[in-house]
Amino acid sequence: MTTATESTDIVVVGSGFGGAIAAYHLAAGGARVVVLERGPWLRAEEFDHDYKLGSSYTRVFDFVVGDGMSVLGGNCVGGGSVVYFATMPRAPRFVFERQGSIGRRMWPASIGRDSLDPWYDRVVEALPVTQQSWDRVPYAGGLFAAACAHAGRTANPPPSAVDVDECVNCNWMMAGCRFDAKRSLLLNYLPGALAHGAEIRPLHEVQRLTRNDDGGYRVHYRVVDAEDYRILHESDAIDAKLVVLAAGAGATPVILQRSAAALGPMPHAVGRYFSGNGERLNTAVFDEDRVREVLGLSRPGGQAYAAYQIGRGPTVASWDRLDGRLPEYERFSLEQLYFPPGLGTILAQVPGATGPSWFGVQKKEMLRRWQSWLTVFTMSEDDNEGVFGPPPETGNAHRLSMQMLGDGPLRYRPTPNTWRGWSLADAEVKEILERDGLARVAPWTNDLVGAYTVHPLASCRIGDDPATSALDDRHELRGHPGIFVTDGSAVPGALTVNPALTIAALAERAMPGMVRAAQERGVAVRYGAPGPGAGAAARVPTAQPA
């Protein structure tokens, strides 16, 4: 056996919620930790307000087109937390009792809302997540709330990891927050991990794992070109006693599939049971006169709305259908959402189109009214029907563009159960927004890039049943001791709400067990570090490691 050029105690693959939280606790507990992140490492000053190919928007964001499902996610140090919209509700109680299509509770018996609440609390304090007040809800959220109320519904400003005092409502969150108003992992867990000696290596894309004679693992990576991600530079490897996989639900199962040749068969659920969090979008075009007449809304300057571009992602949610008494697949939340140009207009369909619905003359007419758009985001209960095909040669996609765009091996054919939730949500959106001529609305087309999700989940999930879960309830990969998975792929299924807080809470919950496993492997580490703190002074150093 050749000796790897270096070794460490723990390698963490990915630096989003699952990776950053693990890196922090393990480093703070005394372990030597190396974080391998395939995307770049950007500072706030590098987060541009620019759609140009090559700006931060395309450097930190990935769009992988699959067969029937496209996945949008983060691709940078900080992962999804850098590009996400920071809406952070806890998952409703009924979610943990879901059975999906497996005829038994999908979640491990040891996890429910009550048992997860203390772990939610930790993340809420660390980022921090804060309650939002109506007086600072942007126009688009206010419009959605007013329409909900007009239709006899309730609406809530959900908890958020945006520091509203610092926020300028530029709606550039998907390109990284220039103002550090969004409390991404660059401001808490990652600087905490660095302060305790963890090392973060950007542009290192892990390809596969092999096993060493001592029971540890060798993590094989390629260095990604800083500008053109289609170009991979040198290969190398690093040995570790324990590996934390947190490459995201679109990539973690691919790494494991590629590792099966060396590690032996993977659990059946690796690369299966993928969930798109039941996500779907509708775009409404509002009649400005009706907004004024029916809802009584007006902005300084006299316009009623015409402010789609202003705000900070979703700021108002409709939770009327988060009702545990309803049957599974009929529960969902709706959120008002901003989706930027670039990717955010092509899939929107012209309400009542008489010709092509997503391009052409009528679509251009709809684009002229872009500032009167309101996008409504559905998060429902899908059927975990996504399956990953054979891995591509490297990474999790064949990259088409130098950044952002590629095609991957995920196949997704929505079942009638999934369609039930989507159809009910579409009808509810129409009922709320078209009432009294306020707007015309249509769902985004699934014909071009399939369904789409910004919250990929469950492709390597926890559970009690070895046949339908890849991980035990401590997040350890079945049959492969010393490999832990803490990203969105570990979540058993759709959550009906934004999942980041739940992913993070599960990672926090997994830490004591992971520390014990590391100790058993001879790592000098202990559990019990306080939260990383969330002071504005805490931030990732600008200098990248050599």
Place this chain on the structure above:
Amino acid sequence: MQPDGQDAGPARTATIEAFADTIVPGAKRSPDDRAVAGADPTGGAVAAGALELLEQPGGGLAEALDSLYYTLNDHAVGYAATHGLTLDDDVPAFVALSFEHRTALVRELTAPEHPEKQMWVALALFSNMAFDSAAHISTTEALAAGHPGLLGIGYFRPDADGLSRFPQYSYGRALAPIHPQTTAAGDPT
């Protein structure tokens, strides 16, 4: 029309422009403009820079443009034959189609069952992206130059430093009752 292998440039440009113009239609650049059909009175994908974006090596379609040009015109010839149309052979076959027929053919090529769907959807995606976000040039530069897409959608200009800030952003009041089961921390139950 088949390429003669000599100078496919103008024909290729016209063909790809005609496709982009079908996605986001625009005004003719001159009375004898054949590629842009003139189905809309304001600048569309072509005026927005679709060709410049598509030809950027980083985008990923630049190397495929020759193949897309040949294939699109082959499809146009087949489409014309199926529909009994006689094409003017002064221009590439797709350019010779009327806007309505271009539209019908693009619908066929991008339909879920079409075997080449993925590449035509990619071409449509980039055509649209040139219009709605000017992805081939910086956003401030695009706005300063009067980019027809960003101005057409009513995009608000950034501050002088190129960053957007909106000091006025809220109606400033509660506009709906909150869900009765909301927890004290503002979460669903």
